[in-house]
Amino acid sequence: MTFSESQLLDAYRRMRTIRDFEERIHTENTTGDIPGFVHLYAGQEAIATGVCLHLSEKDYIGSTHRGHGHCIAKLCDVKGMMKEIFGKQGGLCAGKGGSMHIADLSQGMLGANAIVGGNPPLAVGAALTAKTKQTRHCAVSFTGDGGSNQGTTFEAMNMAVVLQLPVLFVIENNGYGEGTGADYAVGSKDIAGRAAGFGMPAVRVDGTDFFAVAEAAGEAIERARNGGGPSAIEAVAMRFYGHYEGDPQTYRSAEELKRIREDSDCLRIFRTRVTAEGTLSEAQLDAIDAEVAELIDEAVAEARAADYPPVSELTTDVYVSY
């Protein structure tokens, strides 16, 4: 699979935006101005990007509690996201969802989802819509190694095979479900193999390698659009930060954390490869870095300046009509 220059620039921009967004939130969170829990996606950027690069806004994705990366990769408005995370007016969910529930249906983003294993059945539903309406659109469910152990995921996989739905299950194996290692909690230690057991093509790829992810995802999504039914990808990439912001991460060693940053930085891997191959130049990438930094600065400034929603909105939008 080959990628055009503009596709690669687009991919880099999405990954860089995710990284900067998450690192900035990591900093901002220490001020105490971000309410509630945040779970950062840094380290896994190549996975969301490698998949979403194949999708349009008419294709749907379901996400997890660690959902910022999926939102950005699916082209949700970064400033609307930042406001949402700060709980402000103008947030993508009007300040009613927060970090764990960012959604933008107009971009095909079905929501970050704070229930582990919550989204796979929903993605199956979005795929059912595509199949019923014969749109050639598809759905992607992002789940983690933790979510891969949930019964909802198994049910969704089986039903997708039974109904031959255009859905891709992406299981991001980042090594830990909260504070418990995947090597311990995934009994077979082979998430892709387990998905294959449901009767769908399933592969395991290096989640720090944008090209590996994008290739596997492109093939699976093409198959889904052509009526070939569901597929699964197990993409392995460690998260840079803890399960949640403030997580002391005593379950993994300092040495492991250091090694992840040095050896498994998908952005550095990407940059090295495209500049070595000469498909993109350092200058092009630096320009994107600068633009993204400015965007994130603006997003934070605007989010901080925005008002909280008025108390009158407490009881609105529970129902369409009641």
Add this chain to the structure above:
Amino acid sequence: MSLHAVKVPKWGLSMEEGAVVEWHVAEGDDIAVGDELLEVETSKIANAVESPVAGRVVRIVAQPGETLAVGGLLAVIAAAGGSPSAAEIDDFVEAFHANFVPGGDEEEGATAGPQTLDVDGVRISYLAAGSGEAIPLVLVHGFGGDANNWLFNLAELAIARPVFALDLPGHGASTKTVGEGSVASLAATLLGFLDALAIPRAHLAGHSMGGAVVLEATRRAPERVASLALVASAGLGGLVNGEYLRGFIAGQSRRDMKPVLAQLFCDPSLVSRDLIEDILKYKRLDGVTASLETLSAGIFPGGRQTAALRGVLDDPARPALVIWGREDRIVSSDDAHGLPGHVRVEVLDDVGHMPHMEAAGQVNRLLQEHLG
């Protein structure tokens, strides 16, 4: 010697029982045909039961508060001149009860269930009662009504002639499309209805908007109309209660509809929950709101009447009866002023927009006189 049973009447298809509210006569009273004997209440509406015969009330069987099945014995009347013994009356009552089966045989002139026919691709539902060679009577309800609005009249009027009461398009169980929603299109459907039933000539009676419809039908096909009876009719004046129409169309719930429907009657207590529920059942049907909006816009835009049809009453050869309630808050009884001298005009006191329901006995008598 002849004894006559006064029985719980059947007002409309769904009525199964009635409760005695109060007696207007006592045992020993002499009465004439049509005298109000008592008030009977159903879950939908209360109404007077009138004496079917002249004579003397010799036994009141059902007391206020009692609920009886339709056809149940209310009182015994001895025909004029008779003076039965107490034992004879006891035997009569006993025999009646021994033979009475609630919900058993249908009353004379009672209506069967609704029937349907096709008029130019529109399904029209109608009630039919009575038989014989006399010129049939066709009853046309008003805006938002249906054939059942004539529940107190149909059986009574059908004693002497065939009577048909149709559901206009957009109403009752008829198709919920009203085309352009004009008086003209409704009148065309009415004439098509007569064709479908092979009725060459009929007496027409219309209530409110239905009055305008029968007037327009007469204008189009005068040879087919033997006489006209107009009850609280549209088509004779310039105005209509637009607030009522808006409320009727918009109302979704019992609480919305109650004050709207109260405007129909002089006595608003007639608006029972069951009466409202029946209207809501109609309004909930797909297509009804759109039909009513179209009709309202076409016939009563902004509370004004588009159909000016007084001239139809100019022909002295066609008997015409105009009935109005003095307390009508929907179409003013002032519209009955200034009609040609040959038109009989009766304005009833303490009656609102629904004289055929609120003063059914009086209206039935007037119609019977009018129809001959």
Add this chain to the structure above:
Amino acid sequence: MARKTIREAINEALRQEMARDPDVIIIGEDVSGGAGGSGEEDAYGGVMGVTKGLIGEFGRERVIDTPISESAIMGAAAGAATTGLRPVAELMFVDFVGVCFDQIMNQAAKFRYMFGGKARTPMVLRTMIGAGFRAAAQHSQSLYHLFTAVPGLKCVLPSNAYDAKGLMIQAIRDDDPVIFFEHKALYDIADEVPDEAYTIPFGEANFTREGDDVTIVAFSRMVHIANEVADKLRREGVSVEVLDPRTSSPLDTDSILESVEKTGRLVIVDESAARCGLAGDIAGMVAQEGFDFLRGPIRQVTVPHTPVPFAPTLEDAYIPSPAKVEAAVRQLLDTKPRRMSA
């Protein structure tokens, strides 16, 4: 207009809406039945035959038999609803909600609020409730109180065929997730049902009996028990009003208060639960909003705080009976008017 059973009325509602709107699909276990078997298609048409015949008319693409995977069914319905379909999903027995409540409570119910008013989730969840079938603790519950407690869900409890059709069509056209509770004992109850499509708005109570002395509020099958008691007492001159709220969410509190204002006495008959059920909820509401109307204590006739038992003697004693309702009404009528201190 013809007499139709609740089963027929729901089937007709589904058929008419599927014919009207290609986005309406049916999904669940054995909604057709026979998929992958050696026998006939549409073998079940739903375990109670409610969806019978629909696959013949609309095909497998729109009448979808699923594996026994309630989470996947509920989630697929919710996901399909937010992306453009109007699924009618079936949770065969409401007891099975234990394995899939997340997809209903945390997902479908929350999308609209959690996403800042941008989502619509027009799904219907049909499910069976009710004791009386010797089906014991895991197939007999009436858990509508659980769903009523969840903001974002609407809860519909038809007691007769007319309501069943109109409420089902409203549920399908409604843009919020609607839980439609069908009582096993009522499927064959028939009444006059228009052939045409119609909708009954949610939150509009139905007065099945009018009266002045006592108000009985009852849901679903309990409406019939309340009617039976009202008819019996009426022959003795006691005038009982029976109010069927039709929906527990939204709840027509205005009609309940209007009736209690008239009668001054309230009995609530409820099959959901002895604790934290609809009876307690309504009693609390009336105590707060209508205290001055009351001439005696509010009486609740509910199931006991036990699982549904199996043995016939026990199950019969579990279900609120006409005798218990009648006793509650009589007890209330015998209560001396409450004396208000000065």
